[in-house]
Amino acid sequence: MDKKDKIKPKSANQTPDPQITDPAIPDGIQVTLDLQHPLFATVEYENGDRYVGEYSASDLDNRLMRNGVGKYVTFDGHLYSGHWKNNKLSGPICLHVWPLMNVHYKGEMLDGQYHGEGEYSDGKIHYFGRFCNGTMCGPGVLTDCLGGRWTAVQNRNNTLRFWLRS
Template sequence: MEEAAFVSKVRELLGKEPKGPEVYKISIIFPNQDKYDGDCTRTSDGALERNGYGVHTTPDGIIYQGSWKNDKMNGLGRLEHPSGAVYEGEFKNNMFHGVGTYIFPNGAKYTGQFNENKLEGKGEFTDTQGLEWDGTFHYTAAPGLKLKLEM
């Protein structure tokens, strides 16, 4: 998905949430040199918490852009790693959880269900040779995986 379209979709979905606390736009650099640019709200004790859309980057090149809730990656997002690995999809409490696509550093790709960072459920896997496989995944196993043939 094109970045502008992705940002628009996340903001559209965020706009459907009920109105809550006042949202602030911030740019902050953490003591470990991580940087966050985006939306935040104040907790009941006055602390700022990432909530809404934002971009978090680390000094070593990890970039997350997407939805935040309760100071964690929650909702739709895209996480890029300097190795070339990319995950785009649903997050829950900083984990890949729901439907998403993971592109491995070697170019292989999995699209399907995730459960707490694990491939779990129906999905499709494209290997490094471009062959497409379809089936049910259970973390590191995929019993009954079938090669998709186009005839």
């Protein structure tokens, strides 16, 4: 009898244990798979952070990577939500909320940085416009804490200039 004949196929009714036991997952991290959506998981980190969303395994070391749509909340309340690529927010509709500093950002991100069209506020200013590598780069409109509206334009030397709008 051939070796493959000795192996019985698993029953279609059998479901794998939703708790992963894998040497690639460090101690203190709990992963719960959503069996209805095979690439979706809840990851609870030892420090209290939590990720709920799509994931994949890294090609290099077989570690879980945030890839796809998901939400990451840190133990101190930071919220990162949107499309993930290689553990960093990268996509057209991303959200970063940092309640301790009253920071809110909604817009495009690339490799974990504000990049593209976005809207930023921190309780002192509100900016709607273009971001480049995590900084405002214009064109855009900035509203200050007194209600003044400023037009932001990038100069030839890549500096951002603001003009008070009347």
